[in-house]
Amino acid sequence: MQIILIIILIFGAFLVQAGLGFLQMKHFSKAYTELRRIGKVAIGKRPGKVRAGTIVMFAISNSGKILKAKKMQGVTVMAQVKDLDGFEGKHIQSLNDNDMKHCNKLLKLAILDAVHNYKTIMSGGEIPEKNSLFKSIMLQAxxxxLTKK
Incomplete structure (x- = not known):
């Protein structure tokens, strides 16, 4: 009887996690659509393994000027998209440490990733897709x- 209760609790926790993840993605999509209406969107991310994951989005004009910035940072699915102040009017390719002095380390890394992604796309390049944990394990195996043969 106890094993059934444990299975029900695990399944219930999974459903709650999936529901909250869905709501978080819906909120993210709404924020992305809002920025996309303003201009091009540069996205940078710094996934968290143990620490907080961070995503930044910049709405950018055709000349590369940042029109609006948003961030999502947190450890759980409760993290929400919030405005990121202090970047409006600056050129994305010329952001430096002084522009990011009010940001924490993970946020700075996500911003630098957004700048890198913007430069790569604008120069005609492609951003390589990073392997998931499962795919990395499969490739390693x-x-x-192959080396044993």
């Missing part, structure tokens, strides 16, 4: 089996 494949390498091990």
């Amino acid at each position: 494949e390498r091990v089996t």
Whole structure:
């Protein structure tokens, strides 16, 4: 009887997690759409393993001037998109440490990723997709089996 209760609790926690994740993605999509109506959007991220994950979005004019900035930072699915002040009117390619002095380390790294992504796309390049944890494990296992042959 206790095992059934544990399974029900685990399943219930999974459903709550999935529901909150869905709401978070809906909120993120709404913020992205808002920025997309203003101009091009540069997105930078710094995924969190143990620490808080961070995503920044910049609405950018055709000349590269930042029109509006938003961030989402947190450890749980309760993190919400918020305005990121202090970047409006600045050129994305010329952001420096002085512009980011009010930002924490993870936020700075996400901003630098957004700048890198913007420069890559504007120069005609592509941003390579990063492997998920599962895919990385599978690739590692494949390498091990190939070296044994």
